[in-house]
Amino acid sequence: MQFSEAWLRSLVNPALDTAQLAHAVTMAGLEVEALAPAAPPFNNVVVAEILSAEKHPDADRLRVCQVDVGEAAPVTIVCGAPNAAAGLKVPCARPGAKLPGIEIKVAKVRGVESFGMLCSTKELGLEGAADGLMVLPDDAPVGEDFRSWLSLDDTLITLKLTPNRADCLSLAGLAREIGAITGAPVHLPQIAEVAPTIGDTVAVQVAAPDACPRYLARVVRGIDAQAQTPRWMAERLERSGIRPLLAPVDITNYVLLELGQPMHAFALSRLDGGIEVRLARAGETLELLNGQTAELAPDMLVIADATGPVALAGIMGGQPTSVEKFTVDLMLEAAFFAPAAIAGRARRLGLSTDSSHRFERGVDFGATRQAMERATQLLVDICGGQPGPVTEAVADLPKREPITLRLARLTRVAGVELDAGQVAAGLAALGAAVERRDDNLIVTPPSFRFDLAIEEDLIEEAVRLFGYDNIPAQPPAAPSRMLPQDEKVVAEDALRQTLVDLDYQEVVTYSFVDPAWETALDPAACPLPLANPIASQLSAMRTTLWGGLIETLRHNLNRQQDRVRVFELGRVYASLDAQPLKLGGLAYGDAAPEQWGTKARRVDFFDVKGDLERLFGRALDVRRGAHPALHPGQCAEVCAGGRAVGWVGTLHPRLVQAFDLPAAPVLFELDSEAVTRRALPRHGGLSRFPQVRRDLAFVLDAHTPAGELVDVLREAAASWVRTIDVFDEYRGKGVPENQKSLAIRVVMQDTERTLTDQEVEDAVQKLVDAALRQCNASLRA
Numbered sequence: 001m002q003f004s005e006a007w008l009r010s011l012v013n014p015a016l017d018t019a020q021l022a023h024a025v026t027m028a029g030l031e032v033e034a035l036a037p038a039a040p041p042f043n044n045v046v047v048a049e050i051l052s053a054e055k056h057p058d059a060d061r062l063r064v065c066q067v068d069v070g071e072a073a074p075v076t077i078v079c080g081a082p083n084a085a086a087g088l089k090v091p092c093a094r095p096g097a098k099l100p101g102i103e104i105k106v107a108k109v110r111g112v113e114s115f116g117m118l119c120s121t122k123e124l125g126l127e128g129a130a131d132g133l134m135v136l137p138d139d140a141p142v143g144e145d146f147r148s149w150l151s152l153d154d155t156l157i158t159l160k161l162t163p164n165r166a167d168c169l170s171l172a173g174l175a176r177e178i179g180a181i182t183g184a185p186v187h188l189p190q191i192a193e194v195a196p197t198i199g200d201t202v203a204v205q206v207a208a209p210d211a212c213p214r215y216l217a218r219v220v221r222g223i224d225a226q227a228q229t230p231r232w233m234a235e236r237l238e239r240s241g242i243r244p245l246l247a248p249v250d251i252t253n254y255v256l257l258e259l260g261q262p263m264h265a266f267a268l269s270r271l272d273g274g275i276e277v278r279l280a281r282a283g284e285t286l287e288l289l290n291g292q293t294a295e296l297a298p299d300m301l302v303i304a305d306a307t308g309p310v311a312l313a314g315i316m317g318g319q320p321t322s323v324e325k326f327t328v329d330l331m332l333e334a335a336f337f338a339p340a341a342i343a344g345r346a347r348r349l350g351l352s353t354d355s356s357h358r359f360e361r362g363v364d365f366g367a368t369r370q371a372m373e374r375a376t377q378l379l380v381d382i383c384g385g386q387p388g389p390v391t392e393a394v395a396d397l398p399k400r401e402p403i404t405l406r407l408a409r410l411t412r413v414a415g416v417e418l419d420a421g422q423v424a425a426g427l428a429a430l431g432a433a434v435e436r437r438d439d440n441l442i443v444t445p446p447s448f449r450f451d452l453a454i455e456e457d458l459i460e461e462a463v464r465l466f467g468y469d470n471i472p473a474q475p476p477a478a479p480s481r482m483l484p485q486d487e488k489v490v491a492e493d494a495l496r497q498t499l500v501d502l503d504y505q506e507v508v509t510y511s512f513v514d515p516a517w518e519t520a521l522d523p524a525a526c527p528l529p530l531a532n533p534i535a536s537q538l539s540a541m542r543t544t545l546w547g548g549l550i551e552t553l554r555h556n557l558n559r560q561q562d563r564v565r566v567f568e569l570g571r572v573y574a575s576l577d578a579q580p581l582k583l584g585g586l587a588y589g590d591a592a593p594e595q596w597g598t599k600a601r602r603v604d605f606f607d608v609k610g611d612l613e614r615l616f617g618r619a620l621d622v623r624r625g626a627h628p629a630l631h632p633g634q635c636a637e638v639c640a641g642g643r644a645v646g647w648v649g650t651l652h653p654r655l656v657q658a659f660d661l662p663a664a665p666v667l668f669e670l671d672s673e674a675v676t677r678r679a680l681p682r683h684g685g686l687s688r689f690p691q692v693r694r695d696l697a698f699v700l701d702a703h704t705p706a707g708e709l710v711d712v713l714r715e716a717a718a719s720w721v722r723t724i725d726v727f728d729e730y731r732g733k734g735v736p737e738n739q740k741s742l743a744i745r746v747v748m749q750d751t752e753r754t755l756t757d758q759e760v761e762d763a764v765q766k767l768v769d770a771a772l773r774q775c776n777a778s779l780r781a
Contacts, residue, residue, distance in 0.1 A: 001169055003257070004038070004239040005155040011175035014184035018155050021178070028181050028464050030168055031160040038154035038239060040125035042099045045146040046070060047136060048092035048118070053084045058110040065118065067092060070143015078109040079118045083132035089140045090133045091119045100125040137231065156239055164451040166361030170260030173448065180429035180465060189258065194376040200388040202331055203274030209395030211301045211341035212277045212313065214365055216372050216392050219268060221329045223248065223385035230382060242354075248323050248330060251378045253354075260448075261334060261363060261371035262355035264311060268329035270321040273306035277313065277335075277393075284309055287319040294349050301341050303333070314342040314359035315351060332379070334372040336365035336397070339450075344532035365397050366447030398447075405441040405458040413456075414463050416471050426465035427458070490676045492569060495583070495615070502611050504567045504585060509548025511570070512538035517547035520658055521629040528573055541573035545584030546629060546667055550651075550659055553588055557662070563589030564665075565603075569672060581672040582646075587611075588665035605634050608648055608666040612638065615675060622648065624705055629655060631664065638670060646670030687751040691722075692760050696744045696767065699735060700777035706742055709775050713744065716770035718763040720750040734780075741780050 005018060016024060022032040049068045056062035056078065063084050066074045069092055077092070094116045097104040104117050117123070120130035140149065147153060159168070167173045172188050179186035200219040206212050227247045229237075233254055234244040240257050244250050252263040280296035286309045287293050294312060296302065301313035311317040314337040323330055337359045346356035369390070376387050411417045424434045424441055431446035445452035452458065463471070496506055514537045518527040527540035542548065545568050556564045567585035574580070591603040613620045625637035627647050635649025648668040656664045698709065706726050713724045728743035735741050748755055748763060771777040 001161060002156055002158045002239070002241045003171060003174070004236055005157055006151055007171055007236050007239070008157070008174060008178070011171060011188060012178045012182075012184050012186045014178060014182035016182065022157065024181055025159070025178065027467060027469055028177065029162075030165065030174075030177065032157060033160040034156075034158040036156045036158075038156055039147070039150075039152040040100045042093075042097065042124060042147070044094045044097035044104075045091050045099075045119065045124070046094065047140045047142055047144045047146055047149055048090055049142050050084060050086055050088045050090065050118070052086050053079070056110060056112065062110065064112055067116070067118070068142055069094065069116070075115040076113065077116050077118055078112050078114040079133070081118065081120065081133045083135070084118065088133065089136040089138065089142070091124060091136070091146045093117045093119055093123075099123055137228075151235065154239065163361055166358060166363070166450065167260070167448040169358050169361070170256075171258050173260055176429070176431060180426055189374065191370050191374045192377070194373050194380065194387055196389040197386040198388045201391045202268075202271070204391050204393045205274065205276045206393045206395065207276055207278035208301060208341075211279070211338050212335055212393075213338065213395040213397045214336040214368050214393070215275075215277055216334045216368055216390055217275055218332045218372060218376060218390045219329065219388040220332060220376065220379055220385045221268075221388070223328060223330065223379065223383040225323060225327045225383060226325045227383045233382075246323065246325060247383050248327070248379060251375055251382065252332075254378065255371050255375045256354060256358070259364075259367060259371050259374060260358060261367060262314065262358055263371060263375055264317045264333045264355075265323045266310065266317070266321045266331045266333065267323050267327045268331050269327075271305045271310065271331065275331075275333075276304045278302060278304060280309065286310075286312060288312065288316045288351075289319055289322055290316065290351075291319065292349070292351075297345075297348070300345050301337060312345075312349075313337055315346045315349075315356045316353055332372060332375055334368050334375070336363055336368050347532070347534065350536075362448075362450035364446075364448035398450075400445045400447060402442050402444045403452065403455060403458055405443055405455055405462070407439050407441065409455070410459050410462055413459050414466075414471065415474065416466075418462055418466055422466075423462045427461060430461065430465075488678060488680055490678060492672075492676065495672075495676060496567075496569065498615055499567045499585070499611075502565075502614060504565045504587075504611075507549070507552050507566045507568050508570070509545070509552060509568060510538060511542055511573070513540055513542040513547050514538065515540040517550075518543050520655060521546055523628060528576070543572050543574055544629075545570060545572060545582055545669055546586075549584055549586040549667070550655075550661075550665070553586055553665055554659065554661070563593065565589075582669055583672050583675055584667070584669040585611075586665050586667050588663070602663070603666055605636075605648070605650055605666055608668055609636075612648060612668060612670075616640070617678065621707065623707060628652070630667070638668075638674075640674045645674035685751055687749050689750055689752075689754045692748045692755055694746045694748070694760070694764050695727075696746060696764070697730075697780035698742050698744065698771055698775075698777040699739055699780045700742065700771075700775055702731065702738050702740045704775055704777075709742060709771060709777060710744070712770050712774045713746075713767050716766055717746075718748070718759075718766065720748050720755060720759075721746060721763060721767075722749050723747045724767075742777075 022035055026032045046069055051066045051068055051074055053063045053065045056064050062078055062080050065077050065079050065084060067077050068074050093099055093104045095104055095106045106115055118133050120132060121127040121134045122130040161168055168177055175186050198221060202217050202219055204215055204217050206215055225246055225248055229244050229247045229250045233250060237244050237250060237253060242253050248265050252265055256262050279298060280300045280302050284296045285293055286296060302309040303311040303313055310321045339360050339362050342356055343360040346352055372390055380387060407420050427443055428434050433444040435442040443458055515527050518525045521544055525543045527543050529540050533539035549566055549568060552566055553564050565587045569583050571579045572582050587603045587608050590600050591607050592598050609620060621639040622636035623639055625635060627635050629652055630649035631652050637644050638646040638648055646669050650666050651664045710724055710726060725745045726742055727745050730741040748760060768779055
């Protein structure tokens, strides 16, 4: 939210400079995001009037102007602006003036002496482009210092408010807050009831009272919609980021900024019958003020007349009933819409408006009538007209239940004893009703504070008003103790560091994803849809980390990064009850950075498998499998403890094309628990006796995984068999078709004695028998 410091100080003016005020507001929980001058520095610029503008004798595009700058005699200024003409009031930089990037001096222009410069907005640094002089209103005082006349020595303050502080989305709310923080008096605008001068009304019916507990309407006839918006109002609107358009519209925008109450004005002649506040019906559409035609959903609240919707409640008005410069009669609207009835609807239509931003956070339902009276008075003062009585429809408004604040608990939680009287005064300054009962304060929150509901909220308010930086820093009284750490669990930071050491970089991607990603990666996936997505392409919860990793790869490839190795440790969302922590990774490009010592080659399945073995700290148990997102024959299921814990493999060619990738990356995704849980190492003594090695070549079906044979052999191995490893595979001459030969290294050693030949032969035979029995594998002749 952006606003003018001068406007704020007209409501509350603490004895603090701009920087001190920003610090005080920030320390109270309302973060000041930016401070910017309303205009760049310049000096010696006055309001001037062009008395005459004659063509330059030696230049077709220049004019010699006689200019009244408020001195005894006019001055001569040569000007090249196309709109320079007699009678205009414009800013004039006098000799010696310093403008952004230029200093004005007396100079001869094509033989004519010029005593200053008539200025455009660009030359004053007020706008980036201009096609002529800056034309000032007819009432601009000639000779007045231009900077002072426009109050350009002002600061634009931008607040970054949290969603719970909707009460500060107005200048009145901010003034009230600053008054409570600093103790400065607050001077809010005095709002009196505007007496009706005509009896005209519009019938109002609220068919959805839960969504719209309060609705006010008022007819005003005979206005001049083309009336000039006062300079003070236009200036405040512009410095709040709102461009003045038409006086009635400017007035509703001004009330929104001043009081925080969104309002809307309808052209009365374009309304057919009375007003009905209801939910949209199937198939209804509405052309909005921005020209967009919105297809309305049944959960969208609308303002309708006899012909159908004329406005999207709390979001934007409709084009057919909008106020234009020839409008004479209008209807003012002010309402309280329940936050739940507005939240998410604007984003669903790709909109973000000042009204929806406020209504979905909560608008003061106790000040709706005040806003109507304020807007009516401003409208009558500026545009004239005759107001009618206010028509009001009221249902069950939110209730503000009293909250008990125990002063003893406040002291215990805050860590410092706060004066009960000051706490009560501070809460009262925020608009709450406060009653002292023994050692408790009974606090009834005001209608504009939706965030005050429990005792902890009041404790936060009391501490905030006292000042976080006023609470002394005290060392903890309790002794520090080391927490127990399970040696069988690897810390997540250690896991991350291992992957970083393996040349991977950690990324954090959105948990919200495009549902099309999920179904492309796994057609059987059922991603959880979001009821209120922040964007149409982020409308579901991820079921795998791969979508975000692939998008990260595409982002890097688009920026000419052709070697990418990334990982993410995050949760996936299979269902509301199943949200496991996963470790996912992606490798793309060359296996090693470009160098002279290693020949360039693409990263492959076995490179990533080797990385995972380093991660697990042991040989990886992988088994052939099929995953819809991975290339057939280039993917494997990762197992640990006899159960499947993840996948590793190359992206499927179908998805390489779908994601528009030049080549296929290698991916992995594992259950985090499988990687972080490890068995404790056990000490084993070194044997003083010799090893015995036997190399066995088994012939078996070509489709039988080598790991299956090794598992069988290890299960059947004698106690003195130390290792069983595959060291060769052969297919070809001497081996039947559709079969393969696997060479197995068997190392045997006992710690107590030397093995006999018979014991070795028996152990080998036991292995051969197990291979034949369970894998149909025979020794190769």
